[in-house]
Amino acid sequence: MTDSKRSRLIGGIIGTLLAFLIISPILYCLTSSFYEEAQFYLRPVKFLPAPWDTSNYREAISTAPILRFIFNSFFTAIVIMGVQLFTGSLAGFAFGCLKFRGQKALFMVFLATMMIPGQAIIISNYLTVAHMGIIDTYWALVLPYLTSAFSVFNMRQAYKSIPTELMESAEIDGANSFQFLIRVGFPLTLPFLGSIGIYSFIMAYNQYLWPLLVVNSRTMRTIQIGIGMLRDEEGSSYGRIMAGTMMALVPSIAIFLIGQKTLISGLTAGAIKG
Helix, strand or coil: CCCCHHHHHHCCCCHHHHHHHHHHHHHHHHHHHCCCCCHCCCCCCCCCCCCCCCHHHHHHHCCCCHHHHHHHHHHHHHHHHHHHHHHHHHHHHHHHHHHCCHHHHHHHHEEEEEECHHHHHHHHHHHHHHHHCCCCHHHHHHHCCCCHHHHHHHHHHHHHCCCCCHHHHHHCCCCCCHHHHHHHHHCHHHHHHHHHHHHHHHHHHHHHHHHHHHCCCHHHHHHHHHHHCCCCCCCCCCCHHHHHHHHHHHHHHHHHHHHHHHHHHHHHHHHHHH
C-alpha cells in the first residue's frame, strides 16, 4: 500500500469516526422517541426500542400544537432567508462591482457589525419592536434579521469573482447595472446564493432567545420554545420530548441534506475569491 493510499485510508477512518460521534446524539434521539417511558430507566441502556412505540408522536401532537410551532419557525425562516438573499445580493453587487465614494469605509462598517454579539443589542431590538407595537407578531420575529453582514460579505466576494470584461461588454450592449445584475450576476452567483440561503434558513429556524422575548401567545410560539410545553409536571415525559425534537429537526436536516454541497462549495469559494 502506497503512502497516499494509506493516508486516504486513515483519513477516511478518522472522518467516519468523527461523523459517527457527531450524528450519534441524533440517532439516539430518533430511537428513543419510540421508547416506552419505562425503557428510559432500564440499565444497561438499550439503543434500540423493544417494542417500537409510536404513541410518543401522537401524544406530542395532542399535548401541544407542534405542527403550528413548526410552521411558525419554518415560515419565519423562509422569509428571513428570502429577504437576506435579496438585500445581500443588492449590497454585495454594489460593493463588488460598482465604484462610489466611501465604498471601502462603508464596507468595513458592515464587517465590523459581524463582531458585535447578538446578545449585546437584543434589548435595544426588543425596545424598538415594542415601541413599534409589533410584539407577538411575525414582524417581530423577522424584522431584526432581514439583512445580514455575512450575506453581504459573501455576495461581494461572489460578484468580485465575475470578470470585469463581462460588465464592460454588457454596458457596450446597452445594459444598465440592474439588467446586468438580473441577467448575468444572478446566474453566475447561484452557488453563493444557495449556500447563503441554506445557512440563513438554518440559523433563523434555530432561533431561541429572540422568539422567547417577543412571542407571548401560544399560537405564535416557534418550535424551539414549544418543545418545552411537552414536559409534564413530574418531568418524566422523555419519549414525548424526543418525538417533538425529532419533528423539529426534520425541516433543517432536510434543507441541509438537499443543499450541503452547495453550502460547502459556496462558502469555500467566498473565502478565496476577491
